[in-house]
Amino acid sequence: MNNRNTLRHYADLVIVLFVKEMRVRYKSTALGYWWSILHPLAFVLVFFIAFRVVMRIQMEAYPLFLIVGLFPWQWFANSVGASPLIFLGNASVIKKVKFPRNIMPLAVVLQDMVHFLLSLPVIAGVMFWYGKSPFLSWLYGIPVLLAAQFFITYGIALVVSSLNLFFRDLERLTTIAVTLLFYLTPVVYSEAMVPEQYRSLIYLNPLAPLMISWRTLLLNGVLDPRLLAASMAYSLLFFALGTAVYGRLSWKFGEVV
């Protein structure tokens, strides 16, 4: 096979696996794709009740604040949450057919990304409701943050899906880690609410700069260059890590699944 044909086939693999993920995800549910919007909205309701109604958090337009944070978080959480079973759940193919397996997590992450993109009009709608309108800076800001989030999510998905074939404990650990990370990331609270002595620690969390950037971009139309640089750095770091782990282990997939 020449290079061009190989590339063509690679693209076709991504497309069919992507289509498969899209079709399978909400198969046999009455509400179908609406779930990708309803699911994060349900979380908005949960956190609104817990933090606004019960714990009386002081913040203007808290539902909007929750929405701009929870939608991108759901993309990350869904992709990483699905990762442990990406290779494990496709054992029969991995044992028989040789193809670039890293396309499987790629298709999963792309699929969750598309669901996130579909939810952007909802964010815009809620902004109108609060008397705000979308910003021109979204035009370059959204693609940049999409890229950053894509690479960090894909990198982590590669690490988790590959390593879980060798250490099955990772499946449990992933669930716990994603929940823990969620509460350590300023999504349902703002970084300003973190006690001062801990505030700089936030940036040790690889998701924090990215999630704060999403919120400032979507709510105020601004991107902080330092946060953006940190998001990019984490993104590249995890993408490199994911590629390295996959590269080291993928030849063994056939015998451990």
Added chain:
Amino acid sequence: MKPSIITFRNVTKNYTLSRELGGGLKNFLFRLPRSVKEIRASGYCALKDVSFEVRSGETLGIIGRNGAGKSTLLGLVAGVLHPSAGEVEVNGKVTPLLELGGGFHPDLTGMDNIMLNGVLLGLNRKDVARKMEEIIKFAGLGDYIGQPIRTYSGGMLARLGFSVAAHLDPEILLVDEVLAVGDADFRKKCLDKIMGFKRAGVTIVFISHSMEDVIRICDRVIWIEERGVKMAGDAASVTGAYLGGG
């Protein structure tokens, strides 16, 4: 003499038992160097020092008891397993015939699964679309082709799987015990198709427990026993010795 398409040179395959971490993850991490050494040593050997060649257009049968290492051998040819020692050389596009349900997604329709499998097995989408009608016709599943395959019976899945692989223009076809499932009618159709490939010069590696099929299809047979080649030769004599020696 025709060129060699598949060459095994002193191939050994050991499996490391990576899942059996003696004292759990904690002990494993605390004594990492020793643990790694133990795991390396604890592997078991599936094939030992196996050498053979398959020439272009040849049909090679592989027989042997369950667990003798036949499927490991096929995995090595398919490139999903890597030899621990020795060398495996394969020149050409390998098409494995997927076993029951392998590579299929239960919630997708028969047609969706044909596309998914065709592309996984190496075709472009355009080519699968072009052959779709032919594949559907060969599978003979009627209106079921538009239904999710979780509604299929085992035999129907086998039909679908064989139909996809049979239309991929294989250069090297790997057949692992798939004929055992379908009904008599479809079995015959499969055998005819395999004979058609054979006449067309496709190189075939055929694993089966049916000596009748092996004799009918294969030019040469390798008998695998206790991790190595016990006997190699023409189909009649090797199957004869295998049946005779039990």
